[in-house]
Amino acid sequence: MNRNFSKRLLFIGYNFAPELTGIGKYSGEMMHWLAERGHDCTVLTAYPYYPDWKVQEPYRSSRFWYKKELHQFSSGGRLRVIRCPMYVPKEPSGVKRMMLDTTFSISVLFRMLPLLLEEKFEWVISIAPSFQSGILGVLYKKFRRSRHLYHIQDLQIEAAQDLGLIKSSFLLKVLFGTERFIFRNTDIISSISEGMISRIERKAKKQLLFFPNWTDTKSFYPLLKSKTSLKEKFGFNTDDWVVLYSGAIGEKQGLDALLHSAKKLKSFTRIQFAICGTGPYKEILETMAQNMNLNNVRFLPLQPKEEFNSFLNMADLHLVIQKENASDLVMPSKLTTILSVGGLALITANKGSSLYKVVQNHQIGVLVKAENQEALNNGILSIYEDDGQAILRRNARTYAERYLALDEVMGAFEKKLLNYQ
Numbered sequence: 001m002n003r004n005f006s007k008r009l010l011f012i013g014y015n016f017a018p019e020l021t022g023i024g025k026y027s028g029e030m031m032h033w034l035a036e037r038g039h040d041c042t043v044l045t046a047y048p049y050y051p052d053w054k055v056q057e058p059y060r061s062s063r064f065w066y067k068k069e070l071h072q073f074s075s076g077g078r079l080r081v082i083r084c085p086m087y088v089p090k091e092p093s094g095v096k097r098m099m100l101d102t103t104f105s106i107s108v109l110f111r112m113l114p115l116l117l118e119e120k121f122e123w124v125i126s127i128a129p130s131f132q133s134g135i136l137g138v139l140y141k142k143f144r145r146s147r148h149l150y151h152i153q154d155l156q157i158e159a160a161q162d163l164g165l166i167k168s169s170f171l172l173k174v175l176f177g178t179e180r181f182i183f184r185n186t187d188i189i190s191s192i193s194e195g196m197i198s199r200i201e202r203k204a205k206k207q208l209l210f211f212p213n214w215t216d217t218k219s220f221y222p223l224l225k226s227k228t229s230l231k232e233k234f235g236f237n238t239d240d241w242v243v244l245y246s247g248a249i250g251e252k253q254g255l256d257a258l259l260h261s262a263k264k265l266k267s268f269t270r271i272q273f274a275i276c277g278t279g280p281y282k283e284i285l286e287t288m289a290q291n292m293n294l295n296n297v298r299f300l301p302l303q304p305k306e307e308f309n310s311f312l313n314m315a316d317l318h319l320v321i322q323k324e325n326a327s328d329l330v331m332p333s334k335l336t337t338i339l340s341v342g343g344l345a346l347i348t349a350n351k352g353s354s355l356y357k358v359v360q361n362h363q364i365g366v367l368v369k370a371e372n373q374e375a376l377n378n379g380i381l382s383i384y385e386d387d388g389q390a391i392l393r394r395n396a397r398t399y400a401e402r403y404l405a406l407d408e409v410m411g412a413f414e415k416k417l418l419n420y421q
Contacts, residue, residue, distance in 0.1 A: 007040070008040045008121045009034060010042050010124040012125070012127070014046035014101075015127070020305060021334075023127065023333075026213050033406065036073050037077060038075040038076050041079045042082065045081065045084065046085075047083050051250075051302075052279075053280050062083075064085050066083060068080065068082050086100060101130035105133070112136060112140065120144045122146060123146065124146055126150055126151070131175070150182060151189075151190045151211060153192060155196060176203075183203065183204040193358075194210070209416060214410070216340070217404070217405045220309050222342035222393075227316070233314070241317075243271060243315070243317045245275050246303075246334060249275065249277050249280075250280060255275065257371070259289055259294060260373055261376055261380055262289075262292075262294050262297045272297075273294075273296055273297045275300070276311070277301075278301065308337075317346055317380065320347040320348065323370065324370040335347070339364060339399055339400040341397075342394065342396050345365035345366070345396070346368065346379050346380060349367055366379060366389070
């Protein structure tokens, strides 16, 4: 990139590389892409903790203080990552998540003060959650007369309200009021799905930028080799029909429904369920599976990145399960990678949600009602008995190449920053 067009960019958000799932994956890939393009990027983030809810190695020994990492690129770009200490609860709850957000904000604020004396960042990019990162972005914008982009990956306040994590009407009033302050003082607000954008636009009273999550179509792609050898590689029998859930294991996914499906379909001995990943809800699910005597459910650790493409290709059916209240607030990041490998996905989403509309309009998966156990059971069984869904698999890969490719999404985003008036 011509250095005359490169920008100094400041990023604020607690999820970042090397986290392999969720928001951290996208934030890390975004800032690496921009630095490789020649931009001078500084990141204020936390130590990697998600989805295990504990700081990962080799960062644990330094997690109580600030740590700086520097990456230089042949393009002339630079990525400076400043890790900030914060409270990470072993068992997250509504109150503990608020403590996490607040300690991160305080920690970042102290480290941001010296940055006010450096050469100005032309753009500050803050990521929600936490919405408190938006406050920090506004503060930097006000002090240095910079531009601020507020990117909403998850409607955190609504999700906490809908899931019953925050019940105080006074506290909700304060939180929504703070959010309105951020909206008023932000140059660009962006989000990842049409449903989320529509809901935010009604609150923000301004037009939003569509900035979807992407997938690396070069690293994740359909394999021509037989699933038989892949199943053996990952410990399954060659004739097993593998139903896979891979991702964060939290309460909002409603994964207990998967265990009830496994119990209902236990007589179909070829159907094997695999739950892959980590998270605060995993031990609870493992205990439930033991109490239900489910010998057709396996719990697997998060797979290394170099094996993940093969692992996803191994599955006959992918599950994207969400609770009804979350179906229009969160666009599941796991779905983008499933589409990229040409996977067949069974997705719980109700009519009217943005996820339902995308899947139906592009015919990229099988839809069943959210939080409807019978619909989930019947959906799995019907696909098992008639696995003639080749067209959905082709559509999935085509959709990923056309709409979700990393270079296409990030190229449009970069252009917006460079040309903003």
